[in-house]
Amino acid sequence: MKRDLQNTMQQAPTAMEGTKLRLKVCGMKYQDNIESVAALKPDYLGFIFYEKTPRHFDTKIPKISDSIKKTGVFVNAEIGTIVEKVNEFKLDAVQLHGEESPYFCSILRSTSLLSRPIEIIKVFSIKDEFNFEVLEAYDNVCDYYLFDTKGKLPGGNGYKFDWSVLNNYPSTKPFFLSGGIGLDQIEDIKKFKKSKASKYCYAIDVNSKFETEPGLKNISILREFINKLHNKKTMNYNVDENGYYGEFGGAFIPEMLYPNVEELRQNYLKVMAEPDFQKQFDKLLKDYVGRPSPLYFAKRLSEKYNTKIYLKREDLNHTGAHKINNTIGQILMAQRLGKTRIIAETGAGQHGVATATVCALMGMECIVYMGEIDIARQAPNVARMKMLGAKVVPALSGSRTLKDATNEAIRDWINNPVNTHYIIGSAIGPHPYPDMVTRFQAVISEEIKWQLKEQEGRENPDYVVACIGGGSNAAGTYYHYLHEPDVGIIAVEAAGLGIDSGESAATSVLGKEGIIHGCKTLLMQTKDGQITEPYSISAGLDYPGVGPMHAHLSKTGRAEFLSITDSDAMEAGLELSKLEGIIPAIETSHAFAIFKHKTFKPNDVVVMSLSGRGDKDLQNYIDYFKI
Incomplete structure (x- = not known):
């Protein structure tokens, strides 16, 4: 049985003047990169x-x-092969890059x-001239044409053809413009849009000019191109190629650490993009976490x-918090870089437990630095780390909390630069x-999008809310919503005994650039x-700074920062326990205290990051409420 050609032809636009140029990004290869694009x-x-291209999917x-x-995208493939791929991958369009005839397309x-049903895009290659008469036979069997540069390869040659050739385009069939288009061609595209040749230009097709290697797209440059293509004046909330979020970030390190940090910088994106790495990471997240x-x-x-309040239950992960998402990613990274010894810092103990857990899983030496005060107030997690085989080293200087544990870990790394990887938890x-920690934690917001689609029929909530110390759970919760202006981002930090009490960790209010x-x-x-020494009843929020991404979100106003006192946080933790039967970590309780300080609309969808469970804090709750 054959389909009615008239009914299966896609309803493509017939006049492009004054309409927004669509964008196609071609040559996608790696799953994490696909999601980012x-x-x-x-x-x-x-x-x-x-199969003959390095971008083979x-x-x-x-x-x-x-x-x-x-x-x-296919090059002289059999119809059976194309049908198989369309059905397997649920493709919406087929791009024919070979010598496919009109009869083949039919x-x-x-x-x-x-x-x-699929859209059919037929590709034609141009250099200095082109015989447009060949198009007529394809008009009734294709939805679009794509004009690419004629070169040695079927596509991806990396340079543009003479677009003025298209001034003689005789058809009304909308077409894609391709061939070596990069960020440098923005002005050329704008000029082209004003020319006769652009009348039926439907979309821009980009590929190799946005790659760090075949199949791996540079997200920062691609975002800049999209914004300029559509004349958007939007803020970039992700890290740039120099390691900065706006004016925050960078790498201010002693010379002895430079080789370690530079090795990581050069390799982290490549390693994360490797199919074997992704497969192992995804499998461990599914089967182990x-x-x-x-x-x-x-x-x-x-x-x-x-x-309408939804809870993203990171407390149900193995080890009881979000931290293990990052530690699994980093220990796999360390193995691929040839490291045999792992060090980490921890405040509340959750990151320490997560690190000790994956080190036990992988059979690697583990040393965890923890402030002396935090060791006393997080005794259950200290015991867990030791049972898992980790050595817990107290930080005895300064305030003897998270900041000082981090200092000790950095000293260790300086003294053991060759075989040691430092798993930073925030x-x-x-x-x-x-950026690396954020990418590993981004699985949180990735899941929220499809889970919310299943429950509410939409991917975007009205608000995403997370507690914030250094900011790893917040970074993962926000990641896929950073550039969604309709999603409000709320960061909840620890006010301790009060912002002006001298006993606080409200960085957004009390902090300045440093x-x-x-x-x-x-x-x-x-x-x-x-x-200034910070203070919070929660060890995980007891930090004098905040991650550079969050500093950027605060400075630009993209995120709303709220400061919650110890007493409000403890009351919120007790309330959640009694209303929902969920005992949260005290860090997480800070986020739930916002409902007494901020009013939401009845139809607002508010997604809360329930970043950790409260087992480790039971004694603190018992002592505070005299239960």
């Missing part, structure tokens, strides 16, 4: 099923927005073996505050640590630049 909302993503397409059309369109963590609708809490430290632990950020300090 998809977050920029291109109209098409191209996956090349041609041979893995799974991760879940991306339905608004993005998945396009399979048969492909009409075959009943396709599980879904227990991901995806549930997105739970808190019915009684929602009823009390007259809004989105802090010299570049690339803040350098701590290898990066420029907002930092609590005296007029002379000496670090």
